[in-house]
Amino acid sequence: MEPRADATPLYLAAAVDLQRAVDWLADTNARRPAPERLVMPALFLRAVVTALRDVPELNAPWATDDQTGQRRPVHLAVAVGRRAGGLATVILPDADRLALADLMRTFREAVALVRGGRTPGELAQATFTVTSLGDQGVQAVFPSIVPPQVAGVGFGRVTEQPAAVAGAIVCSPVVTATLAADQRVTDSQRGARFLALLDERLQHPEAL
Amino acid sequence: MTPEQLRDVTLHLLGEIAPEARRRDLAPDEPLCDALGLDALDVLTFVIAVHDTFGIDVPESDYDQLDTLRGCVRYLTRTRPGR
DSSP states (O other), X not given: OOOOSSOOEEEEEEEEEOHHHHHHHHHHHHTSOGGGOOOHHHHXXXXXXXXXXXXXXXXXXXXXXXXXXXXXXXXXXXXXXXXXXXXXXXXXXXXXXXXHHHXXXXXXXXXXXXXXXXXXXXXXXOSEEEEEOGGGOOSOOOOOOOTTOOEEEEEOOOEEEEEEETTEEEEEEEEEEEEEEETTTOOHHHXXXXXXXXXXXXXXXXXX | OOHHHHHHHHHHHHHHHOTXXXXXXXXXXXXXXXXXXXXXXXXXXXHHHHHHHHOOXXXXXXXXXXXXXXXXXXXXXXXXXXX
C-alpha cells in the first residue's frame, strides 16, 4: 500500500443484509429479561470493534504504531440522535474488551445519561467514531473524521429492501454502512475489507 | 395503585428518559414514541424502568401495548403482581 499524502477522506458504502441479525435478536430477547435485552445498534458496535481488530490502522492513534506489539485499545465514540435535534455523542472506553452484553449495557447507560441532559465522558480519548441515526429515517450517514481519529463509520436506518435469493425476490431488512477513512493511513482495498468484515460479523450474530 | 397513580408513575419514568414528558401535557391516547421522539433504545430503557419499579418483565411482543399512556395504565393494571 502506498499511502497518499493528502488528507482527503475516502468514502465507501455497503448494504448489509440484517435478516439473520433481526431473527437472532428477536429470539434472544424473547428469552432474556428486559435488563439483559439487546438492540440492533449494539450488534453494529460489536461488529465494528471486532472488524477493527483485523483492520487496525483505522483505529487511531496511528502516529504511535503497534510495532511494540502492544494492544491498541478501541475507545469508541458513538454519535446517536438527540430528541431535540442534532447529535449526542457518548464514549465507550476500552470497547474492545467488552463482550456483547457488557457493550450493550455500557452503551445503554451512557446514552441514557446524555439524553437525560448530563455531559458525556472524555470524548478526546476516542479512537474511532460510530454514527448511528437509527430511527431518524435517513438511509445512509456520511460520517466526518474527528482528528486525531483517522476513520469512522455511519449506519443509516434499517429498511426493508428487495433482494434476489436463489432466483426469487424476497424482502429483507438492510442497513447501509458508510466508512469514512483518512487516505494517508489506508486505501480503498483495506476500507472495503473493513466493510466486508462488518457484513460477515453481522451474518453470524450468535458469534458476536 | 389507582389508575391515576399508575399514570403518574408512568409519567415519572418517561420523564427520566425523555425530560420533555414532564413539560408536555400528554393526551391519554397520544402515541408516546412520536410525541416524545423515543427510539428503540429509549423504549428498552422504559421497559427496564417498568421492570425495576413494578417487577413486571414486559416481553418484546407486548411493547406495542405500551404505546400510549392509557395503554401503559391498562397493561400495568392487568399484569402487576399482587394487584
